[in-house]
Amino acid sequence: MAETLVLLKHRDVPGIENIDIYEQHGGYAGLKKALAMERDAVINEIKTSGLRGRGGAGFPAWIKWSGIPKDTKKPHYVLCNADEGEPGTFKDRELMLKLPHMVIEGMIIAAYATQSAKGYIYIRGEFVESARSIRRAIDQAYKKGYLGKSICGKEGFDFDLYIHMGAGSYECGEESALMSSLMGERGQPRLKFPHAPLPIHEGVWQSPTLINNVETYAAASQILAHGGAWYATMGTENSKGTKIISVSGHVKKPGNYEVELGYPVLDMIELAGGVTGGKLKAVIPGGSSVPIIPAELCKDFKLDYDAHQVVQYSMRTMRLPVVGSGGFMVFNDKTDIVVLMRRTAEFYTHESCGKCTPCREGTRWIFKILSRITTGGGLPGDIDLLVNICDQIDGRSYCGLGDAAAWPIMGAIKHFRHEFEYWIEHKRSPVGEDCLPPAPEPLNPLLTLTPV
């Protein structure tokens, strides 16, 4: 099966990041169509398309769009989550770099549909090039009258777009933490529904806020250009349209591939040129947060929002997602899964914001145990301990970061328990000595403060 190019159709057109070339290739057609429609009709189009949030959770986009209050007692805001931090995911980076106008167009459409006058793109701090591209594109759009006052001559529709750069925190990709960060507060998640109103009612500055992923906005521009019904013909029953999958790891041609949702996992590997350096061992299909799939099970999985894996805790069973944010990582048989998990745990330990107990303490504990195992200090009870710590984190933390730290460990233990046992028993890697991790660095530099 081949790619289905909707968003990335023109990515190789030279100069597509410039507004003129973009317009020549059908750019801003979606916006013009949207402006000719009623606001509700725009949202209906999104509803017809079946577009689901592309950030990873897969929440139906139209519910958010239509949930923004119809009155404008308070200002409304449109936020674009471009803090793409999920390990293995790099689709937003390329979209912003090469097709900045598509993202901006989608946001203007969203602003029109939700009567917002201001929008913010929260870009990950490291994405300097992408941010520059967006900056240029915003300037061009202002000149052409796509941003600013009375957009495209539509009286009363004003929209200003601002860039906000993150400062290097994974946690700020979580929507409530992103809003805190945008408002100048500490990048920590806030209370969520049902503890607090939804962002569509009280988001940034206690005002109705629409927040979507970069890819969601880009898709919205194409949906408006070509129609929701057209978009809905792609994909599966519950997962309509296309998804950009960022393929990386042991494949010949890593990169972004746009495929219809429901695309088989094994075909995805073939699309990226097949496995290099050995045989396929496992795939992490949706960014580091989703559980790993071993090679022998890959044939059973398709990339859509219905696919799930089941993990079992002592008192409950969890259904974990597969497609996630689309960070598709392929591993060959030279990969040590325990070391991979140690690296993953290190990431989540480093990125935990520290707000809530299970995530703050649990991620560090998991990392310490995995470090101990992979340096030859594993103990017989460690695997059960890891499962139990994951049980104590998953669903107990403030936001999804805690869950995301527990899921990959649970997946790895489910499918590769024997490798953990091998490490604990033999104090060395089951795949050979060349895979040993570097010695862990001390994480906690002591501050030299004088006691009383």
Add this chain to the structure above:
Amino acid sequence: MADVPMVNIKINGIALQAPQGEKVIEAARRINVDIPFFCYHPRLTMENGANCRMCLVEVATPRKNPDGSVVMAKMPKPQTACSLPVSEGMEVWTETEQVIADRRGVLEFLLINHPLDCPICDRGGECPLQNNTIHYGPPTSRFIEEKRHFPKAYPLSEYVVFDRERCIHCARCTRFTQDISGDAQLDFLFRGADMEVGTFAHTRFSSRFSGNVIELCPVGALLSRTYRFKARPWDLMTQKSICTQCSNGCNIKIDHRVSQLQRVNARVNEAVNEEWTCDRGKFGMDYVSSPDRITTPLVKRDGEFQPVTWDEINTLIIDRLQEAGAKVGGIGGTRSSNEDLYVWQKFFRQTLRVNNLDHRMGPHFRPTNSGLYARFGYHSMNNAIADLEKMKTILVFGSNLVDEQPIIYLRVRKAWRAKGAGIVEAVPRSMKTGEEANHVGEFASVRLYYRPGTEVALLHGLLNVMLYENLLSAERLGEIKNLSIVQNAVKSWAPEIAAKECGVEADAIRRAARLLATDQMAILAGETVTQHPYSEDILNALGNLAILTGNPGNINVPVTENNQQGAMDMGILPDVLPGYVGLDQPGLNTKQMLQGAVSGEIEALWISGVDLVNRFYDRDLARRALEACSFVVVTEHTLTETAQLADVVLPTQSVAERDGTFTNVERRVQRFFKAFEISPEIHPEWLIFSQLAMRMGGTAPYFSARDILREIAASVPIYQACTPRDLGDQGVRWHYPAANHTADLVGVEYRAPAAVSA
């Protein structure tokens, strides 16, 4: 709260009604279902809370099926009871197997980095982490890695030390500094497991309310430097008391051991201090156990103080007082209890037959203490402290509020932050703070920093805007007599003219006037008003403002000294008896007494609990008077500068050593109780006067402060409700008898500040 709709919920199968918006943890507490917590605190916002995850419970809410039937849908994840608002039909379970496992999990996590140094931790024995671990925690830990290490006992401020190893990151202290005290000095640094509480660039934690975080901390991370390693909680005895550092009368608990004050904690009184203390109160009470306390009566012989017995000293005092006859004066009393003051004035008026009694330290000695009384029928602060929260606008006029009334400052800040009140700050330029934290300016909507002496011009400017922008209710204006007096007075004070005179922006005057023109406006006037040469004018102008905006009962000129209100009520004034019963032949006021002492008209002075030399506005006069007066008795805790000049110094008991009542700034009569005794030779003041009166005039003695309070309640009408039984823990506010106070407008002419110096 009647307008809040009630919802039906079930907790552990127990059906109850809860007001909408109430948190599950609060509803559970009402039916005695225990949900453990660390970060939850009813007075701190939960927006940045719900992070300890200790209060996880399982929740189900009713969900409607498409066919219209309703099923209970269990939420997939456990929810934090501290932040979850109740909703109709909600069911909560707090003791399921899963919840029990979750609590064990959270406690295990909290303990992996928490040092096991409970045996040397000040919190040990009263530690929520210890308690919850014993009740809900795992018996052992599976954590075998190395714990987090930091240097112990990092000094955050001169009062607070911080042990980062013990911190469980509940964010109570950071939320306190953000929500309540407003200085936001504490916040989290770094992230993840490296996160720690700290101040910006390790600057000093200089908040005036820093001590509260010690009590808020659920572990032994934030500790008092004065109490550190002094006692174990189970060795402490606790007594209910009242803070004596200002007139607010904060309710405190005195923790003592071996007749020594160990520490001061706040006691909850919603009407007064909620549960906060200021640092002055929390750390300033150590005078109680000062080694300099006088423990026997002293008499000066040949320039040296020598200890004598009470019997000797009483004989001496009686001799000298009888010699002096009517040439006796009494000064002070703002630190004494109502009982002391009552017996003191009774001793002076009935036994010595003089009315020379005054507690005022100047410079103004108006009859019955305040021009407010004649116009409005009250003396100082008329609003209850808690009622400030209900105001739409609060005018802080000429007051460095955070210094003068720290806890009222917190209440004003709460009115702004929690209730959205508009705050107008009008203070002399010398008090300009801008948006500096811990000052009213931080949150004031309008800040007016006027040229000192131009208060009346500013108030005229405000009234001018109100009258000419038609901000005031026409109906009310129609009912007011003599409106023309004010109209004429302010006519020429257009905001531009007033602004030029006062050195403020005309626009700011306009904005302030628009905020103040509401019938829920309170005025808080401070010391620069009461100490002002033209304070009468300013109070009159403030009175006009209050009448025109419809707030004649909302003028507040808070008294500042500990029991100053009580001293007024108990008649420590030359012209009134207890309860403000007027006297035909008033005695001398403080200034007249001191002048009399210099000129020989006063031969004996009794100075009660006041360092006169340092507190009287004219230091020189005070010194000369004390040196010239032939017999000076001072009752004091320590040998102050004034006591050094006395002939006789009598030791008195501090608030910790006796029973009694104080009347606070809002006229709330509050009891305090004896905690310990440092020497049997230190007598309460009422006993001293009672014994003297018995020996001089044969009046029946008093045996306890309780007896005296009963007599006060029986004989002073305004204290009718203040019997020992009625006062309880939280005290009782007395009210002025409903009199016909017309509260008429008064014409005020502006006198330029140049005239002040002339």
